[in-house]
Amino acid sequence: MKIVHIGAGGVxxxxVAAELGARxxxxxxxxNSGDFQVDIENPSSIARLFNQTGRFDALICTAGAVHFATLQEFSVEQYSIGLKSKLMGQVNLVRSGRKYLRDGGxxxxxxxxxxxxxxxxxTSSAMVNGALEGFVRSAAIELQSDRRINLVSPTMLQESSALYGPFFVGTKPVATSDVVLAYVKSVEGRQTGCVYRVGWSRER
Ligand SMILES: NC(=O)c1ccc[n+]([C@@H]2O[C@H](COP(=O)([O-])OP(=O)(O)OC[C@H]3O[C@@H](n4cnc5c(N)ncnc54)[C@H](OP(=O)(O)O)[C@@H]3O)[C@@H](O)[C@H]2O)c1
Incomplete structure (x- = not known):
């Protein structure tokens, strides 16, 4: 498979790229690096990327930022960071990438x-992640020609616990290898419209 992976250089x-790159x-x-560069916040940059990559069998996105702040502090501009980057960045990859995704991809x-x-x-992280769940479930029933879409929702990774630990109080970090499996399942399996929760469950 030819896989376009945005965010391949991150944690x-x-x-994920090491596992899938083996086959x-x-x-x-x-x-800022890689085979190609894109700013997912900019739809023209996304369009330019797909012109460069051409058609592909799978697209993975492991990129997207949100701002963290108290409800009292949050400004319109700070909320718009997550909306433009992690939410609409990923939505626009699908919107624009649809024309380049091969049947069955x-x-x-x-x-x-x-x-x-x-x-x-x-609050910004929560609303962006919730919106992504809705988008993926809904897009799955409209994609045609056997094309699929899934969402990976990992908890804090072990590798990121020094950075995010103070935010995720009392959270058991998940092994990176467990997170990788969810991406493998999405790309190499046949499921669609799924939210793969890795290292956490909805029951609390
Ligand atoms: N790490 C965790 O514990 C964890 C847990 C749950 C969910 N997540 C989510 O998973 C995603 C990736 O997290 P991570 O920890 O792997 O991030 P990371 O280590 O900071 O890596 C982010 C990657 O995305 C790229 N990127 C960032 N902004 C971009 C943009 N506007 N356009 C194109 N590429 C961009 C970066 O490229 P450059 O290096 O060139 O800037 C880098 O390759 C995030 O949305 C995060 O919220 C992470």
Missing amino acids: IGRA HEVIAVNR SFTLTSGPTNEDPIALG
């Missing part, structure tokens, strides 16, 4: 647990 991305052609895309996007398991400072 999640490196592990597929992975085109690594980041904001798949999109795999990335969210996180905060919409179901809220954390302090996490």
